[in-house]
Amino acid sequence: MKHTPHFQPRSIQTRTGRAALLLAVALTAITGCHKNTNPVNPASLGPTAASPTPAPTASLTADPLAIDLGQSVVLNWRTTDATAVSIDGIGKVNPNGTQTVSPSTSTNFHLAATGDGGTVEANVRVTVRVPRAPEPPVDSVNSANADMGSEEVFHQNVADIFFDYDSYELRPEGQTSAGRAAAYLTAHPDIRIVIGGYCDDRGSAEYNLALGESRAKSAETALVTAGVNASRIRIVSYGKEKQFCTEEDESCWQQNRRAQFSLDR
Numbered sequence: 001m002k003h004t005p006h007f008q009p010r011s012i013q014t015r016t017g018r019a020a021l022l023l024a025v026a027l028t029a030i031t032g033c034h035k036n037t038n039p040v041n042p043a044s045l046g047p048t049a050a051s052p053t054p055a056p057t058a059s060l061t062a063d064p065l066a067i068d069l070g071q072s073v074v075l076n077w078r079t080t081d082a083t084a085v086s087i088d089g090i091g092k093v094n095p096n097g098t099q100t101v102s103p104s105t106s107t108n109f110h111l112a113a114t115g116d117g118g119t120v121e122a123n124v125r126v127t128v129r130v131p132r133a134p135e136p137p138v139d140s141v142n143s144a145n146a147d148m149g150s151e152e153v154f155h156q157n158v159a160d161i162f163f164d165y166d167s168y169e170l171r172p173e174g175q176t177s178a179g180r181a182a183a184y185l186t187a188h189p190d191i192r193i194v195i196g197g198y199c200d201d202r203g204s205a206e207y208n209l210a211l212g213e214s215r216a217k218s219a220e221t222a223l224v225t226a227g228v229n230a231s232r233i234r235i236v237s238y239g240k241e242k243q244f245c246t247e248e249d250e251s252c253w254q255q256n257r258r259a260q261f262s263l264d265r
Contacts, residue, residue, distance in 0.1 A: 055117035056082040060109060066127040072102045073126050075109060082113035082120075103128055151263065157184035158193070158261045161219050162254060165200075168214035170222055178219060181261065182226030189232075192264040195219050197237040198244070200253035205239055212237035219259035234264055 058079045067073055079085055079095045086092045088110040090099065095113075103126055111122040158181040161174040170178065185191055197212030216235040224230050245252035 053115075053117040054081045056080060056113045056115035056120050058082065058085070058111055058113040058120045058122040060087075060111045060122035060124045062109065062124045062126050065125070066129065067103075068129050069104065069131065070102070072100050075099050075101060075124070077111055077122070079113040079120075081117055082115045084114045085111065087111045105130075154184075154191070154263055155261075157181065160261060161215075161222075161259045163215055163257045163259070165253070165257065166203075166211070168211060168218050170218055174219075175222065178222035179226055182223050182228050185223065185228045185232070186226075192232045193234070194262045194264045195233060195235045196260045196262065197235065197239075198242065198256055198258050198260060199240045200256040201240045201243060202253070203240070205241070208239035209237050212239045215257075215259045219261075 056079060058077065060075065060077045063074050063076065065073075075087070075090075076098045077085070077087070077093070077096065082095050084092070085095050089107070090101070093099070101109075106125070106127045108123060108125045113120050113122075159177050161170060161177050163169070163174070164171065185193070195216040197214070197216035199208040199212050199215075203211075213235065216237060220230070220233050220235055223233060240256070243256050244258075245255045
């Protein structure tokens with residue numbers, strides 16, 4: 001059987017060519033709409049901003065805030081973002097902690113906390129109550145002031161001290177008299193005194209001036225040893241220039257060998 005070639009009509013061929021052309025144009029348009037984009041290099045954008053370092057925080061408390069002398073108080077502190085913490089008077093401490101202290105005077109406790117973000121401080125004040133000595137009654141004060149200005153009361157309690165011939169050593173009764181005088185002067189701290197050294201009229205004036213000074217110093221030493229402040233005492237020697245008695249006998253000479261106490265006004 002003989003086959004004859006198959007030919008499409010021209011109209012069909014024309015339509016097929018147009019469809020192929022339209023497809024090519026569409027593909028070209030689609031391809032042109034998609035641009036080739038290269039990946040962005042982060043390094044080309046420059047350095048990124050670092051997160052800020054947090055500043056440290058600190059708190060310091062005391063319990064209780066007021067104490068009597070000799071009592072204790074508990075310090076309590078808390079910090080954050082701190083690498084070094086110290087408290088004045090205590091030194092370096094842990095970032096968080098407590099410590100018992102016994103301040104002797106009112107104290108301001110100061111804490112400093114340092115970290116990468118800076119330094120922060122905290123303070124707390126502890127008041128220490130110091131007991132005061134009771135004040136003497138008004139009548140006692142007035143009485144003391146009256147005694148201070150009374151020669152009679154003064155000499156009743158601060159009697160002269162007498163010495164042996166050519167001696168400046170205190171006799172036993174002289175030691176007793178010095179002790180009683182020291183007790184009175186201690187109870188009246190505002191009184192200042194003069195101790196005069198005297199001698200009888202035997203011997204040279206120069207020798208007796210030196211002996212009178214030694215007798216006054218002996219009396220002063222006895223008072224200071226018994227607790228009287230030396231700054232309250234002044235001494236002077238009269239030697240044999242001033243006599244309490246002028247008779248030439250032992251009884252009279254004895255009256256002239258003395259350390260005499262007077263108010264130093």
